Amino acid sequence: MGFNVPDLKVRTDIIPNIKTRLALMPDKVGEFPFYCDIFCGSGHEDMSGVLIVT
Numbered sequence: 001m002g003f004n005v006p007d008l009k010v011r012t013d014i015i016p017n018i019k020t021r022l023a024l025m026p027d028k029v030g031e032f033p034f035y036c037d038i039f040c041g042s043g044h045e046d047m048s049g050v051l052i053v054t
């Protein structure tokens with residue numbers, strides 16, 4: 001799986017059952033869509049959300 005926040009130029013691979021850490025220092029506030037950018041099977045189309053930076 002992948003975690004991609006294109007507006008913040010951040011992405012990483014995600015491996016199921018393994019903890020993944022991602023450090024980021026946003027330089028702007030707002031709502032930034034994220035999504036899985038690697039086709040990973042059933043439910044892939046629903047792997048998205050919004051990262052809120054305040």
Ligand SMILES: [Cu+2]
Binds near residue numbers: 037040041043044047
């Ligand atoms: Cu996926």
